[in-house]
Amino acid sequence: MQTFHLILEFGKMLRNLDAWLEKATVHAKAKSFEVDVLVKARLAPDQYSLDRQVQSACDAAKFGAAYLSGKEAPKHPDTEKTVAELRKRIATCVGWLETLKEADFAGAEERRVAPPWLQGKWLRGEDYLLQAGMPNFLFHVTTAYSILRHNGVDLGKMDYIGALPLRD
Amino acid sequence: MQTFHLILEFGKMLRNLDAWLEKATVHAKAKSFEVDVLVKARLAPDQYSLDRQVQSACDAAKFGAAYLSGKEAPKHPDTEKTVAELRKRIATCVGWLETLKEADFAGAEERRVAPPWLQGKWLRGEDYLLQAGMPNFLFHVTTAYSILRHNGVDLGKMDYIGALPLRD
Numbered sequence: 001m002q003t004f005h006l007i008l009e010f011g012k013m014l015r016n017l018d019a020w021l022e023k024a025t026v027h028a029k030a031k032s033f034e035v036d037v038l039v040k041a042r043l044a045p046d047q048y049s050l051d052r053q054v055q056s057a058c059d060a061a062k063f064g065a066a067y068l069s070g071k072e073a074p075k076h077p078d079t080e081k082t083v084a085e086l087r088k089r090i091a092t093c094v095g096w097l098e099t100l101k102e103a104d105f106a107g108a109e110e111r112r113v114a115p116p117w118l119q120g121k122w123l124r125g126e127d128y129l130l131q132a133g134m135p136n137f138l139f140h141v142t143t144a145y146s147i148l149r150h151n152g153v154d155l156g157k158m159d160y161i162g163a164l165p166l167r168d
Numbered sequence: 169m170q171t172f173h174l175i176l177e178f179g180k181m182l183r184n185l186d187a188w189l190e191k192a193t194v195h196a197k198a199k200s201f202e203v204d205v206l207v208k209a210r211l212a213p214d215q216y217s218l219d220r221q222v223q224s225a226c227d228a229a230k231f232g233a234a235y236l237s238g239k240e241a242p243k244h245p246d247t248e249k250t251v252a253e254l255r256k257r258i259a260t261c262v263g264w265l266e267t268l269k270e271a272d273f274a275g276a277e278e279r280r281v282a283p284p285w286l287q288g289k290w291l292r293g294e295d296y297l298l299q300a301g302m303p304n305f306l307f308h309v310t311t312a313y314s315i316l317r318h319n320g321v322d323l324g325k326m327d328y329i330g331a332l333p334l335r336d
Contacts, residue, residue, distance in 0.1 A: 001171055146311055160304075
């Protein structure tokens with residue numbers, strides 16, 4: 001598998017997440033409630049609310065791509081207060097991911113990845129991506145999806161997966 | 169990245185899922201409720217309950233590994249009624265995954281993957297794994313986690329990620 005292809009999947013899933021937030025916006029309008037009440041919705045009192053799930057998904061994608069490409073991740077402060085702002089955050093993150101090229105990930109599997117939370121230890125690039133970066137990214141994306149589903153937004157598995165490059 | 173290493177991550181996440189069910193069992197005992205009430209817990213009335221999330225996670229791992237290795241997936245009927253039975257289902261699935269070897273996945277990226285739900289179309293092995301098999305697997309694992317969190321089981325991000333091959 002190409003590391004770059006997993007980075008592309010990060011971007012695709014973030015665009016899917018944006019589409020779920022669009023569906024949430026349409027749902028709120030149809031039900032005559034303020035969509036931004038969903039920003040602080042959560043599934044457990046000590047689990048991140050929707051805003052933090054979206055911010056964390058963006059950061060997991062951004063830092064994962066940065067660590068594996070050796071590029072510096074741009075700074076995106078967590079200031080979003082509305083669904084519209086969260087969608088802008090996603091667009092900003094996806095825009096940066098789209099500047100990365102396959103060649104940026106040459107040798108990524110063997111890079112030393114030492115994010116601050118590893119407190120001085122490090123992981124091989126491939127171990128980081130498959131055992132931490134990717135599952136952590138999909139954790140936040142899926143939890144955002146579940147928060148929206150729990151609040152009545154009409155989403156299904158194909159909204160989650162998105163378009164597939166099917167062949168005849 | 170090695171396809172086989174992503175298959176190993178499936179097994180690892182299933183063992184993590186088993187550990188969350190163990191924590192749920194301890195939690196239920198401490199709170200004096202019957203742990204098996206969680207089997208039908210769900211986050212939305214039209215989303216799968218915990219039993220189906222666990223069964224689907226097992227199947228996603230099993231079929232993903234089977235499609236990419238060309239091995240036949242063993243049959244595991246969805247008959248589990250208790251948390252203990254769901255944990256046995258996980259153990260059975262992990263046991264089968266552990267019979268697979270790196271060599272079984274030679275050429276996996278270019279295999280034609282044509283599961284029934286693609287209705288005659290197919291995906292390249294790598295496209296299937298990165299855009300469908302892996303996100304679908306982590307969807308069910310994460311939703312099972314969220315159902316348990318929503319019901320008060322004391323889980324955190326490191327329970328989700330599990331042990332990492334850290335280096336000094």
